[in-house]
Amino acid sequence: MRSSASLLLLAAVLPAAMLPSVTLAQTGARPAISIETLKTVTQTLSSDAYEGRAPTTPAEDKTTGYIVERFKQAGLQPGNKGSWYQDVPLVEISANDVTPLTFTGGKTPVSAAYRRDLVIATYRVTPKVAIKDSDVVFVGYGVNAPERGWNDYAGVDVKGKTVVILINDPDWQTAGLQGDFGGRAMTYYGRWTYKFEEAARQGAAAAIIVHDTEPAAYGWGVVQSSWTGPQLEQDTPGNHMDQSQAIGWIQKPVAQALFASAGKDFAALAKAATVKGFKAVPLGVKASVGFTNTIRRQASKNVVGILPGTSAPDEVVLYSGHWDHLGRCDAVKGDDICNGAVDNASGIAGLVAIAEASAKAGATRRSQVFLAVTGEESGLLGSKFYAENPVYPLARTVGGVNMDGLNVVGKAKDFVLVGAGKSELEDLVKPIVASEGRVIGLEPTPEKGYYYRSDHFSMAKLGVPMLYGESGDDLVVGGTAAGRAAAEDYTVNRYHKPQDEYDATWKWDGAVSDLNIYYALGHRLAAGTAWPNWYADAEFRQIRDQSRAGAK
Structure with a gap:
């Protein structure tokens, strides 16, 4: 995979003209993005009346109904064979009566209390x-x-055992973008989702990740x-019994105490784990934890x-964003509603605003699909679920843009390509970014792995x-x-907390500039004939080539 730095160099020798070109002049003037729409939709969806927009709660019907209303007003048609909806079967699992996670057999017992030191759950649908x-x-x-x-x-052999795992990639502390796992830039191997998936493949009974704020990219x-609270998973045959019995996180001080009790040096072993050839270390202690589950199935x-x-019309350009948030948390x-104003009421507002602009611009040769998804x-x-059960075949889906949190702190000079070096969409977007008077910037925190954390x-x-692009700092x-102060303030004080609330003093010019870019890219794809692909060394190239070959 190409690094961000090499991508910028390639821009000089691989212009967007490598693909069939459709200019804004050819496709018509760009309709204005409505700031009033951005404000109204964001404020409405993030109000307490929507209770944090948790899926499968009474707030879902209110949320999805409002989105349909706005889609209708924008000029869209129902997108699923005459329906506005695609059912997504989910199972809700709520852990109850959680006992502390205890480690015995070492020098002294170590205990992790639920919520304070430990969070734990299961993918298994079991009581x-x-x-x-x-x-x-x-x-x-x-x-x-x-x-x-x-x-x-x-x-x-970890079958039936409890594995303790570090978060992120082994080379996340590297200053640059060179290393076994791309250096500072996180790969999917660094994501917690992967780590639990691999632990299950290895047969682990329990998988526990050590939380550390910097490599995790967020605080405890x-x-x-x-x-904590109800957890959702896709409802599939087999009840996920191939997964580990328990998955969770512990605070780093608990891990340090555990290793000390086992006669090990946590810091030394964590450092050893960054080197190829590292061998897993049995700690000589035993883990115990238990809880019951309340199970509820609902689409x-x-x-x-x-x-x-x-x-x-059978060729599709996709715009997406997630409507859900954490609900009551x-x-x-005294505030227990996680309103999710930026994350992602603002993204849905952007989806609606682009739908309005696209409808005003008139029909394009390809269809434009606007997808507000649940369960992000x-x-x-x-x-x-949509990707695995697409309403419109993925082989006939040209490409698209995902919106997960708009810029509400003011216009940025730079536009960051998250996970840069992946697809020819990046070449297409460069002149559009320039038309906004902005420049392509390097992702400031590639170690946070944002490309693997949203619906695209x-x-x-x-x-x-x-x-997946957004305003830089x-x-x-x-x-x-x-810019960095604003990003830090949001991450520390608002992200996934009740404080992510609508603020009438927000500045929307940055959001509008980003949405202009998303709109222009999508409109160019929808009006044109190009089939942009992944770069030859991108991890998704092979499956795209196979699907497109089947379509042809």
Whole structure:
């Protein structure tokens, strides 16, 4: 995969003209993005009346109904065979009576209390989980990547055991973008979702990730709010019994105490885990934890709207964003509603605003689909279901743009391509960014793995080129200092907390500039004939080539 730096160099020799060109002049003037729409939709969806928009709660019907209303007003048509909805079967699992996670057999017992030190759950649809005296093994970063010559599980049998895992990639502390896992830039191997998936493949009874704020990219409060209360998973045959019995996180001080009790040095073993050839370390202690589950099956809904194409209506350009948030969460200063104003009421507002602009511009040769998905906060569930059960075949989906949180702090001079170096959409968007008087910037925190954390990833995994771009930190007013301060303030004080609320003082010019870029890229694809692909060395190229060959 290409680094961001090499991508910028390639821009000089690989212009967007490598693909069939459709200019804004050819496709008509760009309609204005409505700031009033952005304000109204964001404020409405993030109000307390919508109770944090948790899927499968009474708030869902209110949320999806409002989105349909706005889609209709924008000029869209129902996008799923005459219906506005796609049912997404989910199962809700709520952990109750959680006992502390205890480690015995070491120098002194170590205990992790639920919520304060520990969050724990299960993917299994089962009424009870009981882990008793399970051998504990430290498996480093929990990565098994044969193509990179890396296997943290080599030579160790963890079937029925509890594995302790570090978050992110082994080379996340590298300053640059060179290394076995792309250096500072996170790969999917660094995501918590992968680590639990691999632990299950290895047969682990329980998988516990050590929380560390910098490599996790968020503080313990985010983990606590996200992992407590009802948890959602796709409802599929087999009840996920192939997964580990228990999955969760512990605070780093608990891990340090555990290793000390086992006579090990946590810092030394964590450092050893960054080197290829690391061997998993049995800690010589045993883990126990238990809880019961309340199980509820109920379908949630994706909302699908369409502007049908003219001469190639079976070819589709996709805009997406997730409507859900965390609902009612652990209270902060008496407030227990996680309103999700930025994340992602603002993204749905952007989806509606682009739908309005697209309808005003008139029909294009290809269809434009607007998809508001459910369950993003629970593991990209709605977009995953759509990708696996597409209303419009993925082989006939040209590409698209995902919106997950708009810029409400002011216009930025730069536009960041998240996970840069992946697809030819990046070449197409460069002149559009320039037309906004902006420049392509390097992703400031590639170690946070944002490309793998939102709904475009569900489509990308199955081959559809998706752009994930956003405002950078270099603000027109205040520069990078102001931009970084605003980003830090949001992450620390608002992200996945009740404080993510609508603010009438927000500045919307940055959001409008970003939406102009999304609109222009989507409109160019919808009006044109190009089929942009992934770069030859991107991890999604092969599946796209196979699907397109089948379509032809």
